[in-house]
Each structure stands twice: as structure tokens, then as C-alpha cells.
Amino acid sequence: MRNTLKSIFKDGKFRLGFGILVFLLLMIFLYPLFVPNPPLEIIGRGTFFPPGVYVSNLDSVSGAPIYSLTLADAEAKRLASKLSLEDRAEMKTYLLAVGVPEEQINIEDTAALLALWAEKYDPKLNVKGMIFAKLQYYRRLNDKLVSLLDSEGLILARETDGVLEKTGQVLPLDYVNIGEVSSVRVLPLGTDNFGRDVLTELVKATGVSLQIGLIAGSIATAIGLVLGLISGYVGGWLDDLIMFFTNLLIVIPSLIILILISYSISQSERGPTTIAIVIGLTSWVWTTKAVRAQVISLRNRDHVNLSKLSGHSTASIILRDILPYIASYVVMAFILQISSAILAEASLSILGLGPKTTLVPTLGLMMNWAMIYQAHILGKWWAYFPVIVVIALITFSMNLINTSLDQIFNPALRE
Amino acid sequence: MADETCETCLSGTNLTKIYAFGKSRTVAVDNINFCFNAGQVISIVGESGSGKTTLAKMLLGLTNVTSGQIYFRGKPLDISTSKKRKEYWKSIQAIFQDPYSSYNIFTKIDDVLLDCIHLRGGRKVPKEEKIAMMEEACRFVNLKFAELTNKYPFELSGGQMQRLMIARVFLLKPKILLADEPTSMIDACSRASILEMLLKLRDEINMTLIFITHDIGLAYFISDEVYIMEHGKIVESGSADEVILNPKEAYTKRLINDVPKIYEPWDLSTVDYHL
Numbered sequence: 001m002r003n004t005l006k007s008i009f010k011d012g013k014f015r016l017g018f019g020i021l022v023f024l025l026l027m028i029f030l031y032p033l034f035v036p037n038p039p040l041e042i043i044g045r046g047t048f049f050p051p052g053v054y055v056s057n058l059d060s061v062s063g064a065p066i067y068s069l070t071l072a073d074a075e076a077k078r079l080a081s082k083l084s085l086e087d088r089a090e091m092k093t094y095l096l097a098v099g100v101p102e103e104q105i106n107i108e109d110t111a112a113l114l115a116l117w118a119e120k121y122d123p124k125l126n127v128k129g130m131i132f133a134k135l136q137y138y139r140r141l142n143d144k145l146v147s148l149l150d151s152e153g154l155i156l157a158r159e160t161d162g163v164l165e166k167t168g169q170v171l172p173l174d175y176v177n178i179g180e181v182s183s184v185r186v187l188p189l190g191t192d193n194f195g196r197d198v199l200t201e202l203v204k205a206t207g208v209s210l211q212i213g214l215i216a217g218s219i220a221t222a223i224g225l226v227l228g229l230i231s232g233y234v235g236g237w238l239d240d241l242i243m244f245f246t247n248l249l250i251v252i253p254s255l256i257i258l259i260l261i262s263y264s265i266s267q268s269e270r271g272p273t274t275i276a277i278v279i280g281l282t283s284w285v286w287t288t289k290a291v292r293a294q295v296i297s298l299r300n301r302d303h304v305n306l307s308k309l310s311g312h313s314t315a316s317i318i319l320r321d322i323l324p325y326i327a328s329y330v331v332m333a334f335i336l337q338i339s340s341a342i343l344a345e346a347s348l349s350i351l352g353l354g355p356k357t358t359l360v361p362t363l364g365l366m367m368n369w370a371m372i373y374q375a376h377i378l379g380k381w382w383a384y385f386p387v388i389v390v391i392a393l394i395t396f397s398m399n400l401i402n403t404s405l406d407q408i409f410n411p412a413l414r415e
Numbered sequence: 416m417a418d419e420t421c422e423t424c425l426s427g428t429n430l431t432k433i434y435a436f437g438k439s440r441t442v443a444v445d446n447i448n449f450c451f452n453a454g455q456v457i458s459i460v461g462e463s464g465s466g467k468t469t470l471a472k473m474l475l476g477l478t479n480v481t482s483g484q485i486y487f488r489g490k491p492l493d494i495s496t497s498k499k500r501k502e503y504w505k506s507i508q509a510i511f512q513d514p515y516s517s518y519n520i521f522t523k524i525d526d527v528l529l530d531c532i533h534l535r536g537g538r539k540v541p542k543e544e545k546i547a548m549m550e551e552a553c554r555f556v557n558l559k560f561a562e563l564t565n566k567y568p569f570e571l572s573g574g575q576m577q578r579l580m581i582a583r584v585f586l587l588k589p590k591i592l593l594a595d596e597p598t599s600m601i602d603a604c605s606r607a608s609i610l611e612m613l614l615k616l617r618d619e620i621n622m623t624l625i626f627i628t629h630d631i632g633l634a635y636f637i638s639d640e641v642y643i644m645e646h647g648k649i650v651e652s653g654s655a656d657e658v659i660l661n662p663k664e665a666y667t668k669r670l671i672n673d674v675p676k677i678y679e680p681w682d683l684s685t686v687d688y689h690l
Contacts, residue, residue: 305509309477
């Protein structure tokens with residue numbers, strides 16, 4: 001037994017799959033210790049805030065100590081962030097119109113572009129062939145650039161009875177230490193359509209989905225195993241009866257049964273456990289078939305015959321002489337059942353038939369929300385892409401574990 | 416032929432087994448009659464496919480009889496319910512051809528033997544006594560219990576496994592032992608010792624030994640009675656001397672001729688390749 005375990009862990013595939021799974025589990029258990037916020041807390045007033053570090057504006061202006069730093073590229077960076085690509089292109093058009101050779105204009109180099117602009121722009125000049133509206137636009141653009149170049153900074157003022165009273169000034173050289181700003185929130189994956197932190201939600205959803213997979217997988221494997229053992233070992237009319245129902249369920253696609261059952265349970269009663277049980281009750285079919293086939297090949301083996309002759313009961317023969325032989329197979333079936341249950345939950349939820357939406361997130365529900373609010377059309381990748389990655393990682397790791405176990409238990413597959 | 420004259424242990428009348436699958440029907444055992452006397456060594460000889468193993472399975476109650484009747488100690492054998500089957504199985508044991516598949520690979524040797532003691536109602540026997548019984552059984556088959564303890568059966572050689580099988584039978588003490596080609600997968604040296612142990616065991620616990628083999632020389636060596644089977648039928652039967660030294664049937668003569676002899680050229684002309 002210990003040797004088997006050792007050889008399992010020597011296998012590269014198994015280690016990769018197991019590593020991914022352990023990583024996900026550690027995330028699920030450790031993340032809430034560092035970020036104790038409830039996963040469905042709405043923090044953003046608006047939809048789909050992009051990933052990043054969010055620093056409180058008020059706190060950084062009034063609360064934190066000010067440091068003066070002379071950074072040479074600070075101004076250029078500030079300008080660069082304010083000057084959009086469209087504005088730069090328009091500036092180039094103007095400069096070309098007033099006769100600057102094209103090779104002298106580099107719209108990537110903000111400082112050079114501004115210098116050129118300051119030299120060549122004349123608000124009074126009537127450029128030939130340029131409509132009035134366009135000239136007005138350049139005037140506005142010039143005003144904006146002048147205010148950008150202003151080195152005085154901003155004045156902070158408080159209003160009392162219609163009178164403004166200066167309370168402070170923010171200079172271009174002023175900096176705050178992000179560690180000293182009292183309110184900073186890192187949103188590594190931004191927020192979703194309801195303004196909830198996607199990462200916190202995702203970690204919780206992974207946990208819930210794995211739980212659904214585990215419950216559904218256990219139910220499916222347990223039913224499949226028991227029915228397969230009875231059907232395969234006992235045989236006769238019991239076998240015929242079990243196979244009749246199994247074949248019936250094979251003919252009807254299980255997703256359709258799943259959709260019908262989910263639909264008939266009202267939304268308010270569909271918790272993750274209910275969904276897990278429903279998935280488990282509809283996906284045992286192929287485990288039964290596979291276990292039955294294995295048992296039939298085992299039941300006429302000599303050691304089973306000897307056990308019968310020795311007077312052991314049917315239950316004891318099944319438990320001692322059949323079950324250990326198919327245990328490795330059942331473990332593998334169980335792993336596959338978990339991953340397929342997670343996928344089943346995701347496909348149910350994306351259709352809007354998943355668990356109740358207000359209490360817990362699941363991977364499928366997150367996809368559903370992202371889809372309803374058109375995250376994929378709006379290009380808000382952080383709302384759905386990480387979910388896809390997690391689903392892929394879970395099924396990938398489970399399948400890796402499964403195939404590597406297959407190689408361990410079945411010597412014929414070893415390379 | 417279930418006559419009451421001999422002290423029958425097992426007998427059968429018009430025993431037939433047909434394997435039917437869809438439209439194809441295979442007659443494995445075809446209307447045979449036999450009478451095995453208690454305490455004797457009976458050999459059933461035939462080549463592959465002659466129905467020996469099917470007959471063995473029927474005698475063991477592991478497969479249904481298509482028609483005909485088996486008698487156990489003069490009474491019709493009734494194994495219709497699992498309770499009656501268990502009762503019958505208390506008095507019959509088997510040793511199978513392939514020692515490598517006869518053991519549960521997840522059970523240690525100690526448990527294999529302990530199981531036999533428990534089945535004989537020795538569950539409450541103190542531990543030391545159980546070990547003494549297991550040691551005795553192992554000594555009987557020339558194995559050392561101390562070397563076997565905490566090992567798995569597949570760690571032994573084929574001959575050792577087959578001897579362990581005999582140790583099992585020694586502990587179970589059945590009335591009938593059905594040995595289905597127990598030596599066919601074992602080298603010639605181990606074969607002799609295993610046969611000797613089987614005969615010794617027969618004397619020890621006074622059981623009937625039904626020995627199934629394709630080796631007519633072996634059958635002559637150990638048995639009191641010999642039954643020759645061909646294509647599911649018993650073609651000749653009688654005492655070992657009678658059948659093998661004075662064969663009447665052509666098939667029996669052929670079986671005897673097919674045994675290679677060291678000092679004579681092997682007559683291959685009798686071999687029928689179309690079989």
C-alpha cells in the first residue's frame with residue numbers, strides 16, 4: 001500500500017494534477033483568513049470596475065503625510081496619462097496642416113510633442129481648409145494642455161455659507177505613501193456587475209462548486225457502485241430490472257432530466273446542496289454500467305468460487321472478494337464524477353437553473369451573471385475569464401489525477 | 416445408476432449441461448451417469464474441452480444443471496436456496512487449476528488460514544491455539560508458518576500456493592475434495608510432492624478425492640477409479656487397472672498412446688489435428 005502511494009507520487013502527471021488541486025484548496029481555506037469580507041458584499045457603486053489598487057482620494061489628499069519628490073518623468077507621465085491617443089492624432093493633424101514635416105512629429109514622445117505644440121500653435125491662425133468647429137476643438141485642447149502644464153497644483157477649499165475658504169494645496173511634487181493612506185483596497189480581479197469583489201467571490205465560488213462536485217460525485221458513485229455490484233454479482237431478474245432503468249436513463253440525455261428537475265424545483269428552494277443532490281441522482285448511470293461489467297468479469301474467478309465454497313455470505317463475498325478488486329476503478333470513477341458534476345452545475349447555472357442567486361456564488365452562477373450583464377461583449381474579461389480558468393483547472397487536475405492513477409493501477413498502461 | 420449397493424458419496428444420473436447463448440448451443444456435458452464411492456480416489460480424465468471442468472462446477476454446485484440429477488449420499492442434491500447450498504458446501508471443497516487466481520490478492524496468508532478455522536466454528540478458540548492449528552496445517556504441506564506469516568499469497572511460488580491450498584483443505588476437513596487439474600501449472604518435481612500430500616490428506620481425514628486431469632499417467636498413479644470423458648460423454652469407466660491396462664475404447668487407447676515415453680519413440684500418428 002505504501003509502495004503504491006509512493007509510486008503514485010513519483011508520477012509527474014499526478015504531481016501536477018494534485019498540486020493544482022492542493023493549490024485551489026489552500027486558496028479556498030487560506031484566502032478568507034486574509035480577506036474576511038463576505039463574498040457577496042457589494043462594494044462598488046457601478047459595474048465592472050477594472051482590476052487594480054484602489055486608493056481613497058480623500059484620505060490621500062487630507063489624511064496622509066505629504067512627501068515632496070522631484071521625479072523627472074513625473075510630469076511627462078501625468079501628461080501621457082491625460083493625453084489620449086485620439087488627442088495626439090489630432091495634434092499631429094494640426095501640426096501637419098501648419099507645415100511641420102511628418103518625420104519631426106512623434107506622437108509617442110509626449111514631451112517633444114508638447115514642445116512642438118507650444119512652438120507652432122497659434123490660436124489666431126486660420127488654417128486653410130479647416131472648419132471652425134475643428135479650430136474651436138484645438139482651442140479647447142490647448143486650454144487643457146496649458147492647465148496640465150500648470151505647476152501650481154490644486155487648491156483645496158471648504159465652502160461655508162457660499163464663501164470658499166482655502167484649507168490646503170496639492171502641489172505637483174506632493175506624494176503620499178500608499179501604506180500611510182488609511183483606506184486602500186486591492187481588487188486583483190476588479191468588481192463584477194453588482195460591484196462585488198470578483199476574487200473574493202471566485203474563491204468562495206470555487207469552494208462551493210467543489211462541495212457540489214463532492215456531494216454529487218459521492219451520491220452518483222454510491223448509487224452506481226451499489227446498483228452495479230448487485231446487478232453484476234447477483235444477476236437474474238434483479239440485473240434485468242436494474243439494467244432496464246439504467247438503459248432508460250441512458251437513452252434520455254441526463255442534462256435534459258437535470259433541467260426538468262431543476263425547473264420543477266422553485267428558485268427559492270434551490271440551494272447548492274439541492275442542486276448537488278439533483279446532479280448526483282441523474283449521473284450514476286455510467287458508473288453502474290462500468291461497475292457491473294467489472295463485477296461480471298470477476299464473479300466467476302476462482303477466488304470467488306472458493307469463497308463461495310467456504311460458505312461466506314453474498315454480502316461478505318462482495319465486500320471482500322469483489323470490492324477490493326474494483327476499488328481503484330471506483331476511485332477513478334469518483335474523481336471523474338466530481339469533475340463532471342462541477343461542469344454540470346456550471347452548465348445548469350449558466351442556463352439560469354442553478355442554485356438560488358442571493359446566498360452563495362458558484363462558478364456557474366458567476367458565469368451566468370457575467371453573461372446576463374454582457375461582460376463578454378463589453379470586454380470586461382475579469383468577470384468571466386478567471387471563472388473559466390478555475391473550471392478548466394479543476395477538471396484538468398482531476399483528469400490528470402485520474403489518468404495517472406489509471407497508470408498506477410493498470411500496469412498494462414505504464415510506459 | 417444411483418444404486419444403493421455401493422457406499423456412494425456422489426452420484427449422478429443423466430446429467431446434462433448445455434450452454435445456450437442466443438441460438439448457439441454447446442453441449443458441455445452430455446447425459447452422463449456416474450457413481451463415486453466414499454473414501455476413494457476417482458480420476459476424471461479427458462482432453463481440453465471434454466467437459467471435465469463443467470462437470471466439476473456442477474458437482475460443486477457453482478453452476479446449474481440443465482437436466483439430470485446429482486445425488487449426494489444417496490439423496491437428491493438440493494441446492495435451490497442459499498441456505499441449502501451453504502450446508503452442502505460444508506462437505507465439499509475444491510482446489511483449482513490456477514493457483515495464481517485462486518487467492519484473493521488483498522488477503523494475507525494468515526487471514527486465508529484463519530478464515531478456515533473460523534469457518535469450522537473455531538472463532539472463539541484462543542489465539543495461541545489458532546496459531547498452533549495453522550502451524551500444524553503448514554507443517555502438513557511442508558511449509559513453515561513463520562515464513563508465511565504477514566505475507567500475501569502472490570509472494571509465493573506456484574507450488575507453494577498450491578500446497579497452501581492443501582493446507583486450507585486440511586483445516587476445513589471436507590468430506591469431498593474436488594481437485595481440478597491441481598498440478599497442471601506446476602513443474603514435475605513439485606507435482607509429485609503435491610500428489611503425495613493429497614493422498615496423505617485423503618488418508619488423514621478420510622475424504623473422497625475427485626481428481627480431474629488430462630494426464631492419464633497421473634490418473635493411473637493415484638486413482639482407484641477412472642472415468643474417461645470425451646466430448647461431454649463418459650466413454651469408459653472402471654478401476655484404474657481395468658481401464659488403463661486393458662483399454663477397450665479407441666479414445667482411451669489414444670489417450671494412453673499420447674503420453675510421451677522416455678525410452679520409446681513418440682507415436683504422433685494417432686494425434687488428430689482436427690480436434
